[in-house]
Amino acid sequence: EVQLVESGGGLVQPGRSLRLSCAASGFTFDDYAMHWVRQAPGKGLEWVSGINWNSGSIGYADSVKGRFTISRDNAKNSLYLQMNSLRAEDMALYYCAKGGCSSTNCNFDYWGQGTLVTVSS
Amino acid sequence: DIQMTQSPSSLSASVGDRVTITCRASQGISNYLAWFQQKPGKAPKSLIYAASSLQSGVPSKFSGSGSGTDFTLTISSLQPEDFATYYCQQYNSYPFTFGGGTKVEI
Numbered sequence: 347e348v349q350l351v352e353s354g355g356g357l358v359q360p361g362r363s364l365r366l367s368c369a370a371s372g373f374t375f376d377d378y379a380m381h382w383v384r385q386a387p388g389k390g391l392e393w394v395s396g397i398n399w400n401s402g403s404i405g406y407a408d409s410v411k412g413r414f415t416i417s418r419d420n421a422k423n424s425l426y427l428q429m430n431s432l433r434a435e436d437m438a439l440y441y442c443a444k445g446g447c448s449s450t451n452c453n454f455d456y457w458g459q460g461t462l463v464t465v466s467s
Numbered sequence: 468d469i470q471m472t473q474s475p476s477s478l479s480a481s482v483g484d485r486v487t488i489t490c491r492a493s494q495g496i497s498n499y500l501a502w503f504q505q506k507p508g509k510a511p512k513s514l515i516y517a518a519s520s521l522q523s524g525v526p527s528k529f530s531g532s533g534s535g536t537d538f539t540l541t542i543s544s545l546q547p548e549d550f551a552t553y554y555c556q557q558y559n560s561y562p563f564t565f566g567g568g569t570k571v572e573i
């Protein structure tokens with residue numbers, strides 16, 4: 347059974363940093379691309395960042411480019427999102443999502459339950 | 468960036484109704500289009516990928532069609548468990564983008 351468990355969310359002051367993690371199990375992690383998607387309270391889904399199987403192809407939403415960094419550790423079956431210079435508009439539930447194949451152009455077939463990031467002074 | 472426009476943003480329907488939601492891309496995305504269902508307080512669930520392929524385990528009352536810039540999601544006979552918000556998403560190129568969502572209500 348595919349499981350994606352996000353962690354690392356919490357309350358952080360504007361301008362500070364936070365690192366999210368996603369622990370994956372139930373599939374061969376290094377065979378698949380992975381993504382982060384967020385949802386602000388009461389709002390729609392926003393894709394944040396994606397990474398292919400070997401970290402050779404990475405993409406970011408314009409809203410986070412230069413502030414967020416996605417990475418993965420295939421030996422640990424883990425996905426990460428380093429978030430720097432956090433802003434109020436970054437406050438959201440952050441989901442980890444599994445790609446349907448190893449490369450960039452794949453659908454998302456499984457999602458975690460999310461970790462909440464609150465940005466407030 | 469590719470913009471995804473969904474319509475309607477909300478709709479009222481009854482059990483047994485046939486429901487169609489449309490999604491338009493601001494430029495051609497071939498068939499790199501997915502549909503997701505989200506219920507309140509829950510993570511999104513994948514329904515359709517490659518515009519018309521049903522995700523494993525998803526009932527056949529859901530169907531997708533389209534290619535290029537215009538796509539549709541159809542629910543053939545609405546059931547109580549189908550009342551939710553539906554999102555389209557393009558994964559043709561970074562940055563991936565979602566539509567604004569369609570809330571299906573009674």
